[in-house]
């Protein structure tokens with residue numbers, strides 16, 4: 001609901017909002033430019049009497065002197081019967097340049113206020129400002145939900161692409177945008193009479209003036225008492241009219257000054273309403289507050305990017321939820337399908353189930369798990385299809401499910417079936433699905449069908465599950481889904497370095513390049529695909545021979561390195577690792593990239609501690625290679641025998657020499673020292689604790705047992721700091737890529 005609330009005004013108003021914000025950003029420059037060119041005397045340096053005296057010396061026909069909020073001073077005068085206006089220096093009274101309001105800023109202001117459409121445009125701008133208020137408020141709520149609560153609002157954000165850019169920019173700009181939108185809505189509501197405007201009634205013209213011989217303006221006492229900082233406007237008396245007076249406006253009010261005695265007559269302070277009104281204008285335009293105008297301008301500039309990324313997110317969501325035809329409304333549906341997915345594979349299965357149930361005559365509502373509503377009044381069966389990610393964690397579209405389950409009030413008749421999607425190669429096979437199944441049972445829901453798990457998107461297992469469900473619901477379902485294989489690129493092996501043969505742990509560093517599509521094939525196929533950009537720590541999906549499901553390997557290079565590098569240990573009987581180890585230079589494989597932004601070193605210059613064992617060194621070596629800004633980076637790595645499987649030994653030496661690597665600590669389990677990487681960590685505990693207390697980040701890559709051992713040692717090391725690995729994980733300071 002909240003997302004819908006955020007999305008609708010956003011999509012409707014996107015284009016106009018871009019115009020409003022870009023013009024707003026341009027206008028925000030005006031107060032700063034004015035401030036830069038203005039000469040502003042220090043407090044107490046120039047009184048209004050002195051200012052007027054100096055101006056009159058240079059402009060004998062002065063009629064009015066105005067001080068703009070930026071500090072600029074304008075004199076309006078008549079000379080030889082011609083009216084003129086000049087900018088003047090308030091210290092000397094000399095003219096600086098003829099005064100002309102900028103035609104460009106005037107045009108931009110018209111576009112900003114009314115889209116060049118008079119009242120209809122003004123009304124539209126007002127409605128858009130109100131939309132913007134809604135967008136900002138719903139956006140802040142969504143952000144708090146995404147970061148796990150208000151207290152975490154400033155924490156590092158996870159995710160990548162449009163979602164990440166949208167959230168980061170919104171977090172930076174939201175307060176500025178909210179201020180502009182609130183003040184804009186207020187001013188617009190005032191203009192159309194929905195809110196009262198503070199009317200400023202000036203003082204009445206004095207009943208009595210001295211009528212004596214006018215004194216020189218520089219000697220008038222009431223003007224001498226007002227500092228330039230307080231001054232706003234001085235209107236001169238009509239020349240030769242001894243009954244006329246000076247009209248003086250200051251920051252605090254306005255009054256009249258007798259031109260002979262210099263007495264202040266009929267002074268009237270400004271009303272509170274007028275002060276508030278002026279503040280609202282200043283907070284909207286930055287008038288007189290040049291620093292605020294820069295903040296508002298920077299915030300406004302984010303709107304085009306926010307609109308674009310917001311549009312992309314909406315479109316991706318729509319596409320991934322498959323624009324399901326005949327998706328029943330949640331309140332009307334008798335059957336629910338909730339989907340937890342990170343890479344969208346599970347959506348394909350959900351779509352097939354949705355279509356099959358629809359054909360069987362059910363009213364089916366399908367949505368992501370994060371969109372779990374509090375109630376589904378008509379629903380009697382719930383199917384949850386979810387993948388598992390990270391190390392047994394929830395996928396992106398299910399991360400808020402468990403929290404939302406707290407408010408979920410299921411009807412008595414609602415029964416459920418959970419179908420997990422995962423990969424048996426991970427020890428936490430379908431762990432999140434297991435947790436969801438238990439949580440729903442705890443909530444008191446009856447089971448329609450027990451938990452089942454699908455390994456690597458196996459279509460046959462899915463069909464079998466469909467047959468069991470058919471029996472449970474008493475209606476035949478045919479679940480015939482063949483997932484499309486991912487779009488792959490042909491990669492050619494260009495280099496390999498082999499280690500570990502002597503110790504029966506063959507491990508190779510393999511470097512590939514996108515294979516050249518030559519000659520006629522290239523011309524006619526139009527099929528010259530390249531890998532998308534990738535970073536060390538992302539995953540290379542490799543299609544093994546015989547059409548098996550892809551296997552994933554952590555990338556040890558970034559796209560900018562010009563090669564696709566992986567480090568692979570040959571597993572006994574391993575289909576894909578065996579296939580890769582048998583490759584010779586020039587051989588080609590089919591591969592694709594899957595991003596893994598959760599496993600990346602933090603930016604900045606806090607220490608990074610890389611810990612790994614065996615082939616887990618791959619992405620860690622990639623991080624070190626990329627550390628061209630020489631931030632402190634330490635590597636703890638464990639192998640078997642330094643003579644046989646010291647992976648990346650020459651490169652690590654170079655990185656130490658050129659300071660991309662600050663410290664290297666190795667442990668070899670089959671050498672004389674018989675040490676594991678955990679032992680080296682324990683030996684260095686003082687240094688590690690000190691770095692942790694300074695905010696260091698830990699990145700661990702390698703086998704599961706090693707990772708468990710490392711976690712235990714780091715927990716011990718952190719104890720005196722009253723923290724642990726779990727807390728560091730929550731802060732994004734302990735990342736694992738384990739297999």
Ligand SMILES: Cc1cc2nc3c(=O)[nH]c(=O)nc-3n(C[C@H](O)[C@H](O)[C@H](O)COP(=O)(O)O)c2cc1C
Nearest residue numbers: 341342343344345346387388390392422423429430
């Ligand atoms: C980085 C990564 C981590 C994964 N972690 C697990 C895991 O812990 N347990 C599991 O069963 N499957 C794991 N998988 C496999 C996915 O759950 C599986 O590929 C699933 O079909 C993906 O579906 P989705 O594209 O809808 O998210 C992982 C996959 C990747 C790429």
